[in-house]
Structures are given as structure tokens and as C-alpha cells.
Amino acid sequence: MPAPREGLVLGIETSCDETSAAVLRGGKEVLSLVISSQTDLHARYGGVVPELASRAHLEAVLPAMREALAMAGIGLADLEGVAVTRGPGLIGALLVGLTAAKAVSFALGIPLLAVNHLEAHIYANFLHFPELEPPLVAFVVSGGHTLLVHMPAHRSYHVLGETLDDAAGEAYDKVARFLGLGYPGGPVIDRLSTRGDARAVSFPRAIMHDGTYNFSLSGLKTAVINHVRKLRERGEDAPVEDIAASFQDAVVEVQVHKVTRAARDTGVGRVVLAGGVAANTRLRERLGKELKGRGINLYYPPLDLCADNAAMVASLGWRMLDAGEVSPLDIDAAAVLPLGSSSVTSP
Numbered sequence: 144m145p146a147p148r149e150g151l152v153l154g155i156e157t158s159c160d161e162t163s164a165a166v167l168r169g170g171k172e173v174l175s176l177v178i179s180s181q182t183d184l185h186a187r188y189g190g191v192v193p194e195l196a197s198r199a200h201l202e203a204v205l206p207a208m209r210e211a212l213a214m215a216g217i218g219l220a221d222l223e224g225v226a227v228t229r230g231p232g233l234i235g236a237l238l239v240g241l242t243a244a245k246a247v248s249f250a251l252g253i254p255l256l257a258v259n260h261l262e263a264h265i266y267a268n269f270l271h272f273p274e275l276e277p278p279l280v281a282f283v284v285s286g287g288h289t290l291l292v293h294m295p296a297h298r299s300y301h302v303l304g305e306t307l308d309d310a311a312g313e314a315y316d317k318v319a320r321f322l323g324l325g326y327p328g329g330p331v332i333d334r335l336s337t338r339g340d341a342r343a344v345s346f347p348r349a350i351m352h353d354g355t356y357n358f359s360l361s362g363l364k365t366a367v368i369n370h371v372r373k374l375r376e377r378g379e380d381a382p383v384e385d386i387a388a389s390f391q392d393a394v395v396e397v398q399v400h401k402v403t404r405a406a407r408d409t410g411v412g413r414v415v416l417a418g419g420v421a422a423n424t425r426l427r428e429r430l431g432k433e434l435k436g437r438g439i440n441l442y443y444p445p446l447d448l449c450a451d452n453a454a455m456v457a458s459l460g461w462r463m464l465d466a467g468e469v470s471p472l473d474i475d476a477a478a479v480l481p482l483g484s485s486s487v488t489s490p
């Protein structure tokens with residue numbers, strides 16, 4: 144008689160600058176989560192260097208997988224599926240994780256589950272809140288993406304809006320780099336803002352009232368840079384806490400306005416935040432307050448599940464396994480991969 148299925152899935156994530164492996168039982172119970180960050184490696188360059196990222200993933204991926212299995216107290220033979228981020232992300236970085244996952248799948252004869260990274264960020268919410276169900280609006284804000292999405296049912300997405308230029312995290316990182324605050328910039332700006340005056344400088348709120356669900360942040364970024372340059376030319380001091388707080392306030396105000404409108408227009412009772420910028424304290428607070436006033440609940444994952452991690456990948460992978468959505472071994476990594484595109488076929 145075959146042993147009862149426990150739903151043990153290994154997740155692997157290598158899309159950017161985090162090498163991560165996790166083991167989940169039944170898609171919701173995290174038995175282990177290992178995250179090996181490369182931020183120190185990239186910090187001196189002020190952003191992720193793709194070549195360095197690929198090499199660091201190559202060194203870290205097998206130890207991370209071994210550690211995740213050991214922490215979970217299981218062996219390779221216990222696995223029932225292997226889930227991996229297929230895209231979007233840095234192509235060389237993605238290939239490292241995908242190749243490792245294919246090897247495990249082929250060697251053990253278990254299903255390969257090729258996951259969309261953006262979708263996995265959304266599913267970090269279903270992992271953390273077992274009672275949460277669609278319909279909902281998801282706001283995906285990361286280093287590479289800003290997407291406002293209506294999700295009427297599981298695995299179903301209607302993109303309402305997106306960024307016309309810089310992604311949210313990208314804008315935080317670029318402004319931080321200009322201010323000499325290091326990489327990644329989001330957490331530093333978030334922290335400094337708590338000590339600054341958000342009304343010190345009135346930065347532009349781009350396309351706030353244009354009637355779309357789109358975002359634009361490059362003008363704001365330029366406005367911050369010009370403001371600081373002018374102050375420096377005049378020999379005046381620019382209190383970095385005030386600049387950080389004023390910049391963050393401009394970003395968050397437009398986000399809160401558009402996300403609230405999307406929730407109202409689609410008639411959903413729940414909004415979820417996803418991606419690295421979902422860690423932003425001001426966004427969480429302001430949006431939570433605004434939505435609460437309208438009887439809408441806001442959800443966001445804990446910090447370790449907001450950043451890139453393999454638990455969200457394994458969680459979504461388990462759902463795919465459960466639905467019989469298995470990926471072929473010749474599936475390719477995809478630097479660009481729209482939300483909701485198939486994990487079963489190559490592009």
C-alpha cells in the first residue's frame with residue numbers, strides 16, 4: 144500500500160539577490176525556510192549586479208536546499224514535488240534555481256512545479272492567513288514591479304494598473320542611492336522617515352487623479368534629486384530624514400488613493416499587499432486606516448514572507464500539484480513573465 148501523501152514540497156527561489164529554499168507540508172505548514180541574502184555583495188554597487196548574483200546563487204543553492212531538508216527533518220526521498228521560481232527575474236539567476244529543481248525532479252521522478260514569482264508574492268498572504276480567500280485586490284510592489292490586480296478567484300488575475308516607469312522599490316532604491324544611504328534603499332528610507340517631517344517638502348503626486356490605476360514615479364525621483372542638488376548648491380543642509388519622509392509620503396499617498404479606489408470599484412472586501420515594498424510601515428498604516436474606514440480589510444505577510452523567499456514558492460507549488468498543474472522538464476526560465484501566464488508550457 145502506498146504511504147499516505149503528506150504534501151511535502153521543496154521550494155527554491157533564486158530570481159534576484161536572495162537564495163532561498165524551504166520545505167512545506169500541505170502548502171501551509173512551513174517546516175523550514177532558509178534565506179541566504181546577497182545584499183552585502185551588491186551594496187557597494189548600489190544595486191544588484193546580475194553576473195555576481197548568478198555566481199553567488201550557484202554557490203549557495205545546494206547548501207540552502209540541504210539545510211532546508213535537514214531543518215525539516217526529512218530526506219530527498221520524502222519529497223512529493225519541487226517548486227521553483229521560473230520568472231520574472233534576472234535570467235542567469237533564475238536558471239540556477241530552475242536547473243537545480245529540474246535535477247531534483249528528474250532524479251527523484253517527482254513533479255516539477257514552475258512558479259511565477261509575482262503570483263508567489265501574492266500567495267505569501269494565503270500561506271500566512273489560512274482563512275483568507277478571494278475575491279480580493281492585490282497590490283504587488285517590489286524592486287521590479289508595481290501591479291494593481293483584481294483577483295476574483297484563486298489563480299485568476301485582471302491587471303487593473305501598473306507602473307508607467309519605475310517600480311516602487313526601484314524608486315526607493317534610486318533615491319536612497321542618490322542620498323548615499325546604501326542598498327537596498329527601501330528599509331533605510333522607511334526607518335529614517337519615522338524621524339522626519341513628511342510635510343517638509345511638497346513633492347509631486349504624479350497621475351494621482353488621472354482616473355487610471357497606473358503609477359508613475361520617475362518624476363518624483365527627479366524632483367527629489369533636483370531639490371537636494373539645489374539645496375547643496377546654495378550651501379544649505381538637507382536634513383535627510385525630512386527628505387526621506389516627504390518622498391515616502393508622496394509615494395504612499397498616491398498608492399493609498401489608487402488601491403482604495405480599486406477596492407471600491409471592484410467591490411471587494413479584502414486587499415492584500417505583496418512584494419518587498421509591502422514591508423513599508425507607512426503604506427501598511429495609511430492604507431490599513433483608509434480601508435478600515437470603508438469596511439475593507441487589509442492583509443500583508445510578515446516581513447520574512449514579504450521579501451523574496453522560497454516558502455511562498457513552495458506554497459503556490461503545492462496548490463499547482465494539488466490541481467495537477469505539473470511543468471515539463473524542458474520549461475524555460477523567463478526574465479519577463481506576466482502574472483497568470485501558464486506554468487505548464489514554455490513561452
Ligand code: KG4
Binds near residue numbers: 159313333419420449
Ligand atoms: O520583492 P523583493 O524582495 O524583490 C523583488 O522581487 O524585487 O523587493 C525588494 C524591494 C527593494 O527595492 C527594497 O528597497 C524594497 O523592496 N523594500 C522596501 C522596504 N523593504 C524592502 N521598500 C519600502 N519600504 C520598505 N520597508
Ligand code: ZN
Binds near residue numbers: 264285286418419450
Ligand atoms: Zn520579489
